[in-house]
Amino acid sequence: MVDNVKLFIYADKEVELKHHLATIVTENELQYSIINLNHNYAHFKTYTLDEPLPERMKVKEIIKFWCKWYSSSLASETIIHKCNLAIFSQKRIKKLSNSELKLLHIAKLVIVPESKFIIKEPLQNVTIETKYTIINLLNELSTSNTIISLTNHTEEALLISEYCYRFNKNSFKPIALSNDNSEKYASSIAENQTHLSRQPIRRLTVKTNEKTMFLDPIDIDYLESQDGKVVIHVGDEQYIHDTTLQNIETLITPYGFYRCHRSYIINLQKITEIISWSKNSYSIRINTSKDTLIPLSRQKAKDIEQFFNIYE
Incomplete structure (x- = not known):
């Protein structure tokens, strides 16, 4: 079993994860930040699960190639069966659906000789059947590897692991x-x-x-x-x-x-901004990834100004 791992969340700050299958819920920008910070970190291998693959190869062919390239102890047929790839093993990669392509990327994790993975959005845009195949594979892999999954969706994070964390620009803490x-x-x-x-x-x-x-x-x-x-x-x-x-x-x-x-x-x-549209019409802009405006009256605007010691 691999030891607990330390993960960079900022260039000058690490967190220690004590679980071998953990999920971090954070926005897309911070997901890429974690990937970039840890890409060259010792013993970490990062996967966005959208890397280009040779389109003309068939699924069966690339699995066989990976098994040989990484000197896998598992036969290609075993990988195909374990990862539920048999039904489309003869399809060329360029004809794979989003679900099939993501499952193929996950199958590669079963083959590569790594012990610590960071993967991005493993359950995004996949069918329910594929989703549970991926969940089972990640749980099986975590018995001998450390897997950190990055996602923007709490529900998907909970499906993968009970050990979930929320990360934003101000904090990193467990989801209770x-x-x-x-x-x-x-x-x-x-x-x-x-x-x-x-x-x-x-x-x-x-x-x-x-x-x-x-x-x-x-x-x-x-x-x-x-x-x-x-x-x-x-x-x-x-x-x-x-x-x-x-x-x-x-x-x-x-x-x-x-x-x-x-x-x-x-x-x-x-609150990031109070906007005055007219004498009696105001809006509040909230600090979110979306441009969110919330209505408020003149009196409510005055109340908020008092909260922040803002005076006309």
Whole structure:
């Protein structure tokens, strides 16, 4: 078994990962930053899973070539069977679908004599069947290798590994998940909003992929009311919370949030600009990967200016 690994997240900063199959949820730009920082790091091999392959070769031919090139102890037929490539093993690479091509790239990881991998978006744009083939392969590989998967989607991260981290420009920290008992406890808490309103919280519980995620309020950009429920915006992802904006306002206001509109609660730390369209029409720009504008009234704009000691 390989030892715990240290990973560069900045040129002058490392983090230690104690698990042999871990996922990091971060935006595309930071994914490439991690790849570039660690590309030449000792014993790390990085894969974006979109490197060009010889288009005229058949799948069976390139698997056989890789087995020979890397002196694999596994026969090419074994690789084809293990990685579920048989059904398209006679297809030329240029005719492969996105799912087939990504699975072929993953199959290469089974062959190469490396012990530490960083891979980018292994489950993106693949079929459900391919997705679970890849998940099984990564879990099997992690018994003798360290695999760090980079993705922009928390749900995909949770499918790959229970050891997930969220990385942005300000922090690198684990994504808290509950076990079965904790899920029942979280459900019980959700049913007692009155009691909760008197308790300080450090997480918001959100159900996703049959698991309960605990969102740190600091990661939340803003919350929006839609169809009687609350949509929580975290980066490029959205989570549905089965409550009202009024109920959640009581819980989250102590953590630097403000009800700027009847349909919106914003994280004051994420505000980058207040825009004045007219005497009584304003918008807030939020610091996200998208150009997000949130409406607010003149009075709400004055309140926010007071929060930041801005005076006319």
